[in-house]
Amino acid sequence: MNLLKNRVKPTLLLAVGLGIASGFVLIAQALIVAGLVHRVMIDGSGYREVLPQLLWLPPLMLARAGLSWISERVAFAASATIRQEVRNDLFQRLLDAGPLQLKGDRAGEVATVIVDGVEALEGYYSRYLPHLAVMAVVPLSILAAVVPADWISAGIMLFSAPFIPFFTILIGRGAERLNQRQWQTLARLGGYFLDRVNGLATLRMFNASRREAEMIARISDDYRRATMSVLYMAFLSALVLEFFATVSVALMAVVIGFRLLKGGMAFQDGFTVLLLAPEFYLPLRLMGNYYHARMEAIGAAERIFNLLDTPLAPRPAAPHPLPPVSPLRICLEDVCFRYSPDSPPVIDGVTLNLAQGERVALVGPSGAGKSTLAALLLGFALPEQGRVLINGVDLAQCDLDQWRRHVAWVPQSPHLFHGTIGDNIRLGRQDATDTDVLQAASRARCGEFIARLPQGLDTVIGEQGAGLSGGQARRIALARVFLKDSPLIITDEPTAGLDAHSETLVREALGELAQGRTVLSIAHRLATLEDTDRVVVMSGGRIIEQGHYDDLKGAGGLFARMAAAGEGA
The missing domain is CATH 1.20.1560.10 (ABC transporter type 1, transmembrane domain)
Structure with a gap:
């Protein structure tokens, strides 16, 4: 509390000074009133004799009221500032x-x-x-x-x-x-x-x-x-x-x-x-x-x-400038990560390379470490061992906020905020014009349904996209990514749970979005992997297989068993 108090100390001291001054005025007022009553009631003094003292009362009353009011206002202003x-x-x-x-x-x-x-x-x-x-x-x-x-x-x-x-x-x-x-x-x-x-x-x-x-x-x-x-x-x-x-x-x-x-x-x-x-x-x-x-x-x-006191995500004390990200090369070298010192590693010795324009899918059973690996690439956490290199520079030594400007994230359940559709798409780029937003919406296959809305981009939606279907919400999230125009796209099965028509539209948009960009997708359905350049299979925090979809399917490993059983990832 003392730390917070120091922020508004001058304002609080002013409020205290005014309050004390009001107290001094009160004492003076009481002394004058007592003297007046004594002179009138006991000494029998007349109006003219007590007039000089009487004239002091109105300004003292006004001064006391004014000092008290200003003191309260100043104290409230200090409170509002600190809050x-x-x-x-x-x-x-x-x-x-x-x-x-x-x-x-x-x-x-x-x-x-x-x-x-x-x-x-x-x-x-x-x-x-x-x-x-x-x-x-x-x-x-x-x-x-x-x-x-x-x-x-x-x-x-x-x-x-x-x-x-x-x-x-x-x-x-x-x-x-x-x-x-x-x-x-x-x-x-x-x-x-x-x-x-x-x-x-x-x-x-x-x-x-x-x-x-x-x-x-x-x-x-x-x-x-x-x-x-x-x-x-x-x-x-x-x-x-x-x-x-x-x-x-x-x-x-x-x-x-x-x-x-x-x-x-x-x-x-x-x-x-x-x-x-x-x-x-x-x-x-x-x-x-x-x-x-x-x-x-x-x-x-x-x-x-x-x-x-919530622990902060690790960040460098003196971050290095991020190198140019075109062309983009990402290399994970023997990366290990755990959520707490006494917990087992979630990522255990992962080495992975992503080339410019490559489409890579992460698959594996639940708890394999796929989402944690994506979080490391998004800069939400730093590895406790190993390095994540961006064009040869360790991400742990770079400005993570600057890095995130070059990364787009498409989750399975995108969060849409209460506000207009246009404002939700503009999260991708705050200075975008309406033309830019409409173009991004069109590329994400949501321009048609937005045009049918009475207010178009100015249509207000509720929290979590209330008022939109699941497919429409996913496409608005994709419009954000189109507007951001990042060289690295990380997705988490954005077609999961959609009807056939919505899934087709989302997959078309994802295909266009992947052109010329590096894409890392967390796949929960093996049927969505045929268009990827490489499949990386994880289990227990490790990469146990990687290669082309058809090669892994016939290799007899975990991926082949998952494909034969028709399992999701």
């Missing part, structure tokens, strides 16, 4: 970490932290931190003003004041644990709910919607109980603080009343103390309320910092 920066840092961290580092995180939990978790920091920066300094200065200033008027009342203030922060901290220790539990439950609820919303069709098909609704109700009830526990602690804390503040002010009022009756103190001094006593305890009481904003922020910050 924006934290969200930017979180999103950048997720981008830098890459998909392999985030495979274990549920999207709903991450979204809950980025939205609600970051929003929970608002009270900490806009109220708790500025008021912490005000609480330390203003009550002491009021105490200094009360001592000359009545040292007995000052003693009561000095004795009772420490009880308020003491009980605040005492109760707050339990609240911190409850707040962390509340945020963990909220994150779990967000992740679970998003998973079930995305799988509504599956739940309905398997008659599991009622069971999942009951599970969501149970998690929601856990969150309700966690929230009520936090509120219980907050109300208990407020009750204790109000009790001590009220009893202390009442005690001073009783003591001052008896002393005034006996003539033991001047009216002006007693009235001054009674005006300042509630204001003395007000910062302490507010601090107790704002302390729970701190607890809420700490509960959310734990998960925020967990995300900020």
Whole structure:
């Protein structure tokens, strides 16, 4: 939290200074009011005699209101700035970490932290931190003003004041644990709910919607109980603080009343103390309320910092310029990779060469390492042993973002974002004109159905391509690749699960896309391999066979057995 605080330190100091200045104005205002009342009620002074003092009240009231308002605005601006920066840092961290580092995180939990978790920091920066300094200065200033008027009342203030922060901290220790539990439950609820919303069709098909609704109700009830526990602690804390503040002010009022009756103190001094006593305890009481904003922020910050501590994908400290990629030659030399130090290698001693314009297919049983090998070529991870050479230069020493500009990825289930079709295609090249986008769409065999849409490229689609068929979504993903015009294309069976007509269109588009480009395809159906130049067979993280489709089919190895059994890869 201190690291975040340093980013807006000047703004927070300004808010604190304004708050303290407002406290000083309050003291001056109370002293003037007490003097005015004494002169009018006790001394019997007339209007003309008190007019000079009376004229000070309006500007002091305006100054106090203005300082308080500006202090709150400045503190809120600091809070808004820090929340924006934290969200930017979180999103950048997720981008830098890459998909392999985030495979274990549920999207709903991450979204809950980025939205609600970051929003929970608002009270900490806009109220708790500025008021912490005000609480330390203003009550002491009021105490200094009360001592000359009545040292007995000052003693009561000095004795009772420490009880308020003491009980605040005492109760707050339990609240911190409850707040962390509340945020963990909220994150779990967000992740679970998003998973079930995305799988509504599956739940309905398997008659599991009622069971999942009951599970969501149970998690929601856990969150309700966690929230009520936090509120219980907050109300208990407020009750204790109000009790001590009220009893202390009442005690001073009783003591001052008896002393005034006996003539033991001047009216002006007693009235001054009674005006300042509630204001003395007000910062302490507010601090107790704002302390729970701190607890809420700490509960959310734990998960925020967990995300900020997500391990980054390895990248060179001083990257070398990427060599020219035309013609493109890729060489994997004895590459090994594992996801964690204590896990077995997923890629184990792979050596593979890809020539310019060559079409290579990766096949093998599930878990053979095909997708991991593609991730290494995409720069999402770096090998722990061996090298990936791009035209003779080690990819681990290059700028990976620059490399990805020369690589296009066509997954089996492409992600389409909520927005227009044109915006989704422009992910391939942000500065593309409508003409470029339409040309790419036409080459991807989706120009015809886009032309039939009422708004054409401006047609808005839902998340995950809602409103489009599976074949249309695959072709829009291919249009992105055409627009990007990369020399290396990596695909993961983009024709899987399509009807015959859609598969034909996608295969035609892939054939045109492969012209003059290097293509590495992860094949799950052996029937799609006949057009490839070379088939690479993987098993257990190793390459065990490679060659032309017909040669491997008659070689009697794993590929031949898979082909004979009619297996997918």
